[in-house]
Amino acid sequence: MKKTVTEETVTEETVTKERSRAEGNTQKGGKGILIAAVAAVVVVVLLIILSVMFAPKPQSGEKSITVTLTDNNGEDTVYEHNTDAEYLLEAVREIEGLELQGEDKEYGFYISTVNGITADYSIDQSYWAIYVNGEYGSYGIESQPITDGDAFSLVYERDAY
Amino acid sequence: MEQHEDGSRIANQKWNTRDLAEMGMMVAALEAGKLALSSLPNVEIVTFLIIMFAVIYGLKSIIAVVVFVGVECLIWPVNLWSIMYLYIWPLLAVLAYLCRRQSSVWFWSIFSALYGFCFGGLCAIVYIFTSGIHTAAAWWIAGIPFDLIHGFSNFVIVMVLYRPIRKVFSYDQSHH
Incomplete structure (x- = not known):
């Protein structure tokens, strides 16, 4: 009986820990997504600018x-x-x-x-x-x-x- | 068997047979995945696989990626591409490993897109040493349209495959 109580307590503690960690992860995840998204947008814009400005273009005429x-x-x-x-x-x-x-x-x-x-x-x-x-x-x-x-x-x- | 959450063994324990088998399977999957899509320009599944392996198998994935690069060097003639592979895939494995706590499909889709966008720039580093910075820059800029396609195709691949594959692997992990 005593053993069961201990197990339950341990399980509850584990669940609480896991829940709080999961919440932390979600917050961290949101921040991670934001950072990655901003970086991706910056890189795409930079690549397009570089490509438009520096890629060689053909000359018309002879x-x-x-x-x-x-x-x-x-x-x-x-x-x-x-x-x-x-x-x-x-x-x-x-x-x-x-x-x-x-x-x-x-x-x-x-x-x-x-x-x-x-x-x-x-x-x-x-x-x-x-x-x-x-x-x-x-x-x-x-x-x-x-x-x-x-x-x-x-x-x-x-x-x- | 004591394990970290990411599946990697704690430092003072040696790799066991299961670890070796897993690493072998990772290498085989990377080779097969690379070969299967090699006819499609700028569409590849190697980035996706490396990300999945980093998230699921942790440190072991980095070793598998290094072995994959070694196998590539044995299969193909040694040229500039081999030198690029020496750092481009291990770097991705390390970056993915560092971000392994991220579990959102959005994070990994954007992460893989970002790596695709930067792929040409990272490859161009080799040209700085072989042909000078001017050629390296010209080569990089000429390839920008391909980098953009590569990034967007990575995004789609991870977006579509991340959740189902993750599910399969978590089943595998919980049935040791």
């Missing part, structure tokens, strides 16, 4: 560009070209002597073959890289904007396994 093709032997062929195209894929397709093949993927056009040279990442970790004015490109060929005087490179590259 532009003169160079496209350098570096093949799997490291040999360069330079193509000079004038174009009204706003994005690189369209401009490259206009260039005589530069044959591009590939397919539309989830992220955009994926280059597989240039002038008969195929890069296949699944076979030997090779791929066609795009450089823009000497720097590694951040865009796919389809969404790479063009401005006058830009120097692009299409380079056959392989990742070390």
Whole structure:
């Protein structure tokens, strides 16, 4: 009998403790949600501002560009070209002597073959890289904007396994 | 067996077979989850799983995430992505672990969205060392639309899956 009373007391105490902790958690939870929500809104606004201000935009009208093709032997062929195209894929397709093949993927056009040279990442970790004015490109060929005087490179590259 | 509320063993006790099995299952679930959605751009379930594991299994989840990253390095060619993975998933595991007392689906949905929004920025850190700050910034900014999609898709995934999965795990935890 005595034992039962003790057990009941313990259970009651536990319940009270748990209830107060749960209440504390709810208050803390509300605060946590608020902090996270404010942080998320701030980050989204910041990202949109950065994107609008700093993402490169294509230039309209005629532009003169160079496209350098570096093949799997490291040999360069330079193509000079004038174009009204706003994005690189369209401009490259206009260039005589530069044959591009590939397919539309989830992220955009994926280059597989240039002038008969195929890069296949699944076979030997090779791929066609795009450089823009000497720097590694951040865009796919389809969404790479063009401005006058830009120097692009299409380079056959392989990742070390 | 003495346990903390978060399911992690107290410090002076060694991992037992159950812990090892749980960690193995966490690694397997992360690998399977990653592979299953790898064809969908900017939609992934790894963030959700890491959050769930941190909430349910506590400290063990961080070890599982480190093992997951190790397995990824063995499966895929070592490149820039491997280096990003070395810190991006363990960092998420640690952050989720620190917030493990939060139980609201809203908190975790927003938390996962926030991590998605910051994902590109966190990945870009590697480019600072390999290609300089200019390339890193350009790469980050080019990827912002994808970060936004990533954040919103994380939000939806956690919003939809958190409660049902949490329920399944709490059943498992209460039937030791």
